[in-house]
Amino acid sequence: MAVCVGIIGKDNSPKYFTCLNPDEELGFQYKVLSSLDVVEEKLSSGNKTGSDMRELYLGMLYSLETHKVYGYVTNTKIKFIIVVDSTNTALRDNEIRSMFRKLHSIYADNVCNPFYIPDEPITSKSFDRSVKHIMTGA
């Protein structure tokens, strides 16, 4: 179960942000923003070989005392960030990967929506519901 999910645009501005406990949103935003340092470093190191090109999952970005931060970057440089509680050992790499894949797919669906304006924050309620669904793993 993830505690926080963020979608960050090409310009590094947040497009969508949610966390299980809305009171902690501010702290999570700081955490997610800070993790972009690692994302940028990973993207700029440029040691991706041919087979890696299709690998969008970046793995764990930060392992803090209380939380673990994972990242995923699409080919159009949209970043997905998932924050998981450090104590949560049920989530393994594979689960995180599949969460990202689901997120990516619903994000793509949302962009296809003609009423969504690209680069604007996502406010769709159904998108929000789907994300919550993925977070809770239900």
Next chain:
Amino acid sequence: MQSTNIASTNQCELPLELCAKPLALVGVSGLDTINNAIHKSIWETFSSNRRIERSPVLFKLIGNAHEFPVVKPKRNSYEWYIPKGILKKNWMNKYLNEIPAVIAVFYDLDWNDLQWNEKMIECASRVQSMRAALEGRNTRIVVVLIQDTPPLPSGEDVLGTERAVALCASCELNAKSLFVLPHGDHLQGYVLRLENAFYDLAQNYYYLEARNIKSHREHLNKSTHQYLFVRHQFKMGFLNELRQDNHTAHKHYTHAYNNLLEIRIVDTNAMEIRTIAGFINYKLCRLMFSLGLPRDAISQFRAHTERFKMRIGFQELAFEHHAWMSKQFSVFGDIFDEAVKLGLPAVQTQHPGVYYQQAAQHATLRKKSCQELCQSVTAHPTPDPLENAKHIEFYGQRPWRPGKLSTAESPDPQLESKGIQALQYLEKQVNHSNIVISLFGYAISQYKTYKCLRMRRHLVVQMAEEYYNSQDYGKALTLFTHMLWDYRTERWWLLLTDILCKALRCAFLTANIQDYVMLSLELLGTSTTITIDQKKQIYHNLNNIFKKQIPQPEPDTPMKGIQNASLLWKPVLAAEPLLLSLDMGNIVSCIDSKARFMQNKYQGDQLVIVELFIRTTCPFPLKFNKISVMINTPGYSSEFAVNNLHADAENLIFNFNEVKRFLIEFMPNPNDIGKEIQIGAINLYMGNQQLCYIDLKFNGLGNDVNKLCPDLMHFKRTSRSIYDFDNMKPLPVALIVPRQSKLTVKLDHQQPSLLGEWYEILISIVNDEEYVVENLQLEIMLADNNIDQNTEFCSNDSGKPQNLPIQLQKDQLKTSEVFSTKIYMRCHTIGSRNVGIKITYLLKSEKPVASIKEEIIHVPVVKPFDISTKFLTMRFGEISKFYVGEPFILMPVINCLSQWPIIIQDTTLEFSPLVKEVENASKSQIKGLTLCNGDSGADIFVAEVFKQNDSAINIGQYTVKWKRENGNNITVSQMSITGLGVDWIPLDIELPLPAFGLVRTPLLVSYKFYNRSQQLIQLEMNMEASEAFMFAGYKQLQISILPESTKTLQYNLYPLISGCVMLPKLTLTVPEGSPEGPALRQEQLNSLIERAVPTHFFIMPQSKGIPPRNLGINHIKKLPLYNDACKTRSINII
């Protein structure tokens, strides 16, 4: 009080002896460093300049009366022994600084000393007394003899060997413990060797000590001696560290740590165990880093913190736990940083900064729990329960119950609470914010190194919050405002709003009106996430400032600060009038503005128009006082305000999301022509001039300028009212250009220009302006101001070149009047020319304006004709050489290339001295000829040369005078004609022939051979038969020609057929084997014959009825007639 304070903080601090790098201790005795210069230099060589390559040894000077720590009585059984703690406070220091592993007794004694025996006894007694002082210790004693004489090679010094044995015997030392130190030369080298020997002995000593401790182990049992397991393993680890055996040390420390974890933790020993765990963990991590095991160090540390994270101990003393945790992290950060400095590569996600950051977090928790727990404590209890703190025997024990570990004995509750109270009181005195801030400082610098700029920013914000908490609002405000920019560009509005609100509070508390207004304006924008009520509050505060009233504090502002702030605000608001100038260019405020020039070029007499769009996203109406634009030109800047605003006051009140458009017009300064003008700023003035006047400076590019993905802007939906605003493209720069002239310039000329001619260009200027033009100046030059030697200009018919630029003037030109002038250009090379014509004048309008008109004429220059020269023999045969004395024909041919017809006025050929014209005063053959494109005209001259010359000779200057068919100016083109090489041959042949002959009419011809040389020429002549002729004369003959004389051979030819028939062919050969005579080669002879002797002759048929009346007939009759079969006869001329 001070001392106890230190004691309490020491509980989580690591003691110095733990952090010091363990070095083998060597005692040095018997050196009098104060009175004896030699001793002093020896001691300094040992103790100073201890670089890394020297042995890890610490030297200690020990006086004669030194007292070593007393040896504790040996324990034979541990059966009834119950340890009172884990690690004694004095133990590490004892081994580091007090008990030497080796004692070196220095003594001045030479082998050949006169008083050898007495001194030997004194030395022995010194050794004995040292031995007595170290009774019970295993410290090795060595003797070093300081000698004056340099040592002899071993084996040769019999006396030395003998006396050394004696000395060892009397000191009760083995031979290996005696050293000799000659203090003369090479002291440094001897000292290094001694040092290594001491180090070897010391290592041995520590090894034995460790083994000794190990031997205790069999006496211990797990139930009562758990502490001793830890203690012994720790000691072994430490001794091995002294021995510099890090691997073994690591092993023992690991055992110690594991043994420690086996001890059951209860309230009474919690702190001790935690403290010792911290020590051992420190040693372990440091060793692992130095052994090159950074990953193991990190995982050890993680496990360590994980294990102790939840073991808070006494709830009343929770701050101690957080202090300890914070210390663990910061110390680990230090060790990590140290390792990085020694070359360990760290990565972005694993570097010292991470640990400093967590240390800061724990320090914050410590502060929080201190605030919770220590609030009520107001005084230090008496009697001081902490007074024992300094004398406590073990690390990590409570001063009020030292050594009481047994769980059965429950602590005295009253004493316990007193002790806790004392600790809480001390904790209250600690400045936590300083600790937190300095930890953040370390973390920030580390994160910066590892390219985590966002994380760093977050830490700076946290640091600023800590400053805020410690009431240093000024510093907090500075940090907050510096961080705003990046959060703004990345559009994290929630975070931005958070920081803005905090910064606004700081600005209020420090009465920083500038920042207060800026932050308020930014918070009023739509991007911030605060509620409308909060915005309303901010809006009111802003209005308060315009009224010079102190704004209301934000909610959550500390009460203490508010009182102070109101004192600060008073002087700030008292300024008369209150003027503020704010640079809004970098922030995304609630006011957005864009400006542009309507055109990117303005003519000097045109109005410059600036279009302004202003929009507010403030939910409440904003009123401006004045709107103006700052225009920058290279030299100065000037401000232009929107006119007529006050007439329509409504226009200056902006409601939510309202866009208004303003136009500003002004005349450009005539001095700015050719320069660029720029919109420097848009100034919006708020408030009123008497009370408070705020000048907001915008850059005129709009708030969207920093948006990173402009391509996605197309998707943006905008409502009609702000449509113009969003779609306007700012144009901040415009060029002031000179006004466009309305003069018409007509140019009449016939391209292309011919090389060398005065090319005529007719310029007509028509005044199409609405006003009279005065002071008209015409300037003619080559474009780009080239000065070209090969191009000449002239403004009249004189044909004299004038210097560039040619200037022509006309005082006045009325409307539609025409002014024409001709200019001439002459070019001496082909190619094209760009002729620039610049007309400057003053337009006599109401306001006279200087104007400029420029034209460029492009003129190609081509050759009018081409002259090629042919050289021919007198018989019009081609020649490749001239021969001295043989006339030739010279034929210059003019090929017309010009597309305009040209007339040849005259041609002359001026011969050079080398050449003589054969017929004098020859006239031009092509004078008066008109040549069109492609036509040719040929001249002809006959000339002769006198001198032999190998290279081609110069014939002379050929001059052509020509003009265009319709032109007036005669152009003279000259060309030098180059001829051929000149050869000389001694022989000349001539065969004069009449114009024609008649069939069957004899014809007398004579071949004349002329010898030009001074020698005799001998030749063989042969005359071949011809079908067309019968002839009489020599067929074959040896001829000799005397110097400078002529030999004539006569032939009577009798033509048989008519037509152009071939003459009998004459061949001449040089006889073989004639050595003397001028060099005359066969090929020269052949070419001479070819040149000089006609091959064909024209024979007319005989007219009927007319008898032949040729004079030659008589001769023929006289001469003997030879037939083909004639006998050859040679004629010898003597």
